[in-house]
Amino acid sequence: MGDTLGVALHTMAHRFAELASTAPDPNLRVPATPGWSITDVLGHVASEPSRYRELALGGGTWPALAADLPAFNAEQIATLPTRNPDELSAKLLADTESLITTIDSFNGEPRTMMFDGGQTVRADRARGTLLGEFVVHGFDIARALGRPWPIEPAHVPLIMDGLNQVTPGWVDPNPADNHTATYEYRLRGFTRYVYRFQDGQLTVDPDIATRIDVHISADPVTALLLNYGRIRQWKPTLTGQVLAWGRKPWLATTFSRRFLPA
Numbered sequence: 001m002g003d004t005l006g007v008a009l010h011t012m013a014h015r016f017a018e019l020a021s022t023a024p025d026p027n028l029r030v031p032a033t034p035g036w037s038i039t040d041v042l043g044h045v046a047s048e049p050s051r052y053r054e055l056a057l058g059g060g061t062w063p064a065l066a067a068d069l070p071a072f073n074a075e076q077i078a079t080l081p082t083r084n085p086d087e088l089s090a091k092l093l094a095d096t097e098s099l100i101t102t103i104d105s106f107n108g109e110p111r112t113m114m115f116d117g118g119q120t121v122r123a124d125r126a127r128g129t130l131l132g133e134f135v136v137h138g139f140d141i142a143r144a145l146g147r148p149w150p151i152e153p154a155h156v157p158l159i160m161d162g163l164n165q166v167t168p169g170w171v172d173p174n175p176a177d178n179h180t181a182t183y184e185y186r187l188r189g190f191t192r193y194v195y196r197f198q199d200g201q202l203t204v205d206p207d208i209a210t211r212i213d214v215h216i217s218a219d220p221v222t223a224l225l226l227n228y229g230r231i232r233q234w235k236p237t238l239t240g241q242v243l244a245w246g247r248k249p250w251l252a253t254t255f256s257r258r259f260l261p262a
Helices: 004-021 037-057 066-078 084-107 123-147 155-163 220-227 232-238 249-254
Strands: 114-115 119-122 181-187 193-198 201-204 214-218 242-245
Touching: 004 037, 004 123, 037 066, 037 114, 037 123, 037 249, 066 114, 066 181, 084 123, 114 123, 119 123, 123 155, 123 220, 155 181, 181 201, 181 220, 181 249, 193 220, 214 220, 214 249, 232 242, 242 249
Parallel strands: 181 214
Antiparallel strands: 114 119, 181 193, 193 201, 214 242
């Protein structure tokens, strides 16, 4: 299974597959993904590891624009090879192992691949985005079923390292239009990131020193669910799970809304 990220993918693929394939009613709607049933969510997630592998090998398909992703996903679900939960789960597990093996075969070489929104990203780090699919969609299904779904805080920086490759292409052009500000985002107990908006264009961890307008400190799991739009801002703010300070602390409440929905 290789590195830490490969181990995390293996672990979460199995957890997700077991959760989704044992749902009493696979046609149950999942509120976090309007219009999708548990089978639809499982089918979407099961389709992704093989797509990532094809992309890592220089092939595959991707939506040219971030805004095209919902239609891309809808077509993916409409053309599933099967809707049998056991078969989809088996595909998910087998394809995840194939992806892990493929990335391991690169021996640490920083190969790049095309990805959603027509962006070029490192293939090894892109696995973090896939890990986010397993973790967050597992959370979606578990919540629909009323089951627990503990999220490992150590998985969050792995996911964020993947997401940060593509976040510049996910900036919502409406609220972020001409927005200029710099955010420091701290995942408590782990790491920090700097997000610099200049006239609506985003740079993550810019090379040049820049003045911070707002510092944000967040519990890692809370940060993940906020960034994916799965929870609202007010409760984490009131309970101290998210803290903000600096020259413009009010900007913290709008940070996650500056991006298109994941």
